[in-house]
Amino acid sequence: MSSKPSSLFIIWVLIERDLRTLVKSPWILINRTVFFLIQLFVFAFLITKLASSLGFNYFAFYSVGAVVSTITSIAFIIGEDLFEEEEMGLLDYLLSLPFGHTLFVIGRALGGAVRGLIYVTPMMILVAYLDGYFSVVGVAGSLLVIFVLATGISGLSITLAMLIRNANRFDIMIALAELATVRVSAAIYPLVYMPKVLQPLATYSPVTSASDIVRAIFLPGYASEPYETVVLVLFVLIFFGLGSAFLFRKLEGGKFE
Amino acid sequence: MAMIQFKDVAKSFKDVYAVKGVTCDIEDQEIFGLLGPNGAGKTTLIMTMATVYNPTRGEVVVDGHSASAEPDKVKSLIGISFQDPKYDRILSAREILQWHGKVTGVEKGVREKRIDDVLTKFGLAGEAKKRTWMLSGGTKKKIENAKVFVQRPKIAVFDEPTAYLDVPSRLMVWDMIDELRDGGTTVVLATNMMDEADRMSDRVGIMSRGEMVQVGEPARLKGTLKGRDVIEMKLEAPFPELVGEVKHVEEVKEAHFEGDLLKIALSNGRELLPHMINLVTAKGGKVQSVNLKEPSLEDVFLHYTGTTLT
Missing domain, CATH: 3.30.70.100 (Alpha-Beta Plaits)
Structure with a gap:
């Protein structure tokens, strides 16, 4: 009557669980959407006026960066979920189910990314419309790019959740990580206006890479370098591996009946 | 052949041994009562069997498969009802059972029928769509048990299955565990309730400070005194x-x-x-x-x- 499910099916079921919980808490979606709209139509509008002397369209630059930074913030939530699951003992249940630890990390990271994608797809379409970009294929390609970024950010978030045991320390670290990944990047301001000491870090930030690739698709006059795609892919691979490794370490080192 | 074999299983967390060299067999289709005070190592032993933890020493063999070498194979044989309900409390009972059935590979038609049956037996049909955090402690516990009754695994582990339950519900859970065994499942019953262990178990294992200090039929163990x-x-x-x-x-x-x-x-x-x-x-x-x-x-x-x- 029961059969061993395939790996793909398990990944789908793990994603489905994250989606089910998303549907049950629409206030998060509403909150983030309102925040995004305020950022776009108030903050970006004002800064665009202030920065008009710089000679470039800051609103177009920022609108793409706002979507990328929003999905980055949302992807971090999966680590918070996992930390809470660990505290509540739910992780023991999930890991007793018929799939391996690595598959679990992949499923959860993808779940976090899919959840993020559902949040930001309407935002991405709105931004494409505001920027005057109307290619369905281009928008789909952009969504794919930010999905890859969100997968890596989810992996990073899971790694932090597995690495840190103290709840307060975890909250601080997640907030700092989110701040660093978004702010030390070219998501919401151009690299040249950043402090010199941060520029090398921001150049190789996956958030910069994703922002630049989407801008290259949406906005005329923007281009992305091939290394940025490599940065993005490496980021995902590294944090899948680390998330899985630290999950194992946490289980083997930190729990006692 | 024994369904579960613990061969000198030890598990330490850093320098602290939670389980210290347990050797014990659990036979196919028996109900094995696992007794021990809090901190005796019962949960660690169960989680080692379920492959969540790797043993520091020794080996667990489940239905002929090594838990360390073939963890996915072993996990697919086991269903656990935890002492404290472990599921997403934002979801409803039906959603929880659907997800559990799906992830453990129960076919859709069979799954839905089992869910309906279990919810009806537990008197939860009317509450099946409520978010579970709104429900009472006893109802939450019933849903935790229901996961295993929907899964009907080869090996079912129940950790304090009747905690928080009223007397009629306790009797129903006991009957359902008996039915599960009659259907071919091996049951590991971790409990602190002596009447439950005595009534349900074919054999009991007594754990203390990480060791299995005695294994046998309840009547035989009583006779040793x-x-x-x-x-x-x-x-x-x-x-x-x-x-x-x-x-x-x-x-x-x-x-x-x-x-x-x-x-x-x-x-x-x-x-x-x-x-x-x-x-x-x-x-x-x-x-x-x-x-x-x-x-x-x-x-x-x-x-x-x-x-x-x-």
């Missing part, structure tokens, strides 16, 4: 001369009067009861009532662990 049976005979009047007569019986360890009550501590009390009554009567004692007190599983536990269940 020689001299712990007590016969209490209420006589018409005290008859001190009887004490000496009674003490001549080899199995009798001690005898004395408390008022008109003759108390005899002995082994094999059940078998010797008619003989003792005849002996007292033959010597002139007029017996008004008789009571036999045999060791309980709790006495067995106390004897082997030197501690009470808390």
Whole structure:
């Protein structure tokens, strides 16, 4: 009557669980959407006026960066979920189910990314419309790019959740990580206006890479370098591996009946 | 062949050993009661069997598969009902059971039918769509148990399955566990409730401080407590001369009067009861009532662990 499910099916079921919980808490979606709209139509509008002397369209630059930074913030939530699951003992249940630890990390990271994608797809379409970009294929390609970024950010978030045991320390670290990944990047301001000491870090930030690739698709006059795609892919691979490794370490080192 | 074999299984977290070299077999389709106070190592042993933890030493073999070498194979055989309900409380009972059934590979048609059956049996059909955080502790526990009844795994682990439940619900859970076993499932029942272990278990294993200190059928384990049976005979009047007569019986360890009550501590009390009554009567004692007190599983536990269940 029961059969061993395939790996793909398990990944789908793990994603489905994250989606089910998303549907049950629409206030998060509403909150983030309102925040995004305020950022776009108030903050970006004002800064665009202030920065008009710089000679470039800051609103177009920022609108793409706002979507990328929003999905980055949302992807971090999966680590918070996992930390809470660990505290509540739910992780023991999930890991007793018929799939391996690595598959679990992949499923959860993808779940976090899919959840993020559902949040930001309407935002991405709105931004494409505001920027005057109307290619369905281009928008789909952009969504794919930010999905890859969100997968890596989810992996990073899971790694932090597995690495840190103290709840307060975890909250601080997640907030700092989110701040660093978004702010030390070219998501919401151009690299040249950043402090010199941060520029090398921001150049190789996956958030910069994703922002630049989407801008290259949406906005005329923007281009992305091939290394940025490599940065993005490496980021995902590294944090899948680390998330899985630290999950194992946490289980083997930190729990006692 | 045994369904589950623990071969010198030890598990440490850093330098602290939660399980210290457990060797024990659990037979196919038996209900195995796992007893032990909090911190005895029961949960760690279960989680090692479920491959969540790797043993520091030794091996767990489940249905012929090594838990370390073939964890996915082993996990697919096991379903666990945890002591504290473990599921997403933002979801409803039906959603939780659907997801659990799906992830454990129960086919859709079968899954839905089982969910309907279990929810009806537990009287939860009307609450199946409510978010579970809104439900009572007993209802949450029923949903935790229901996961395993929907899954019907080859090996079912129940950790305190009747905690928080009222008497009718307890009896229903016991019947459902019996049915599960009759359907071919091996059951590991971790419990602190001695009446539950006594009623349900074919055999029990007693754990203390990370070790399996005794394994056997409840009746046999009780029988190992020689001299712990007590016969209490209420006589018409005290008859001190009887004490000496009674003490001549080899199995009798001690005898004395408390008022008109003759108390005899002995082994094999059940078998010797008619003989003792005849002996007292033959010597002139007029017996008004008789009571036999045999060791309980709790006495067995106390004897082997030197501690009470808390």
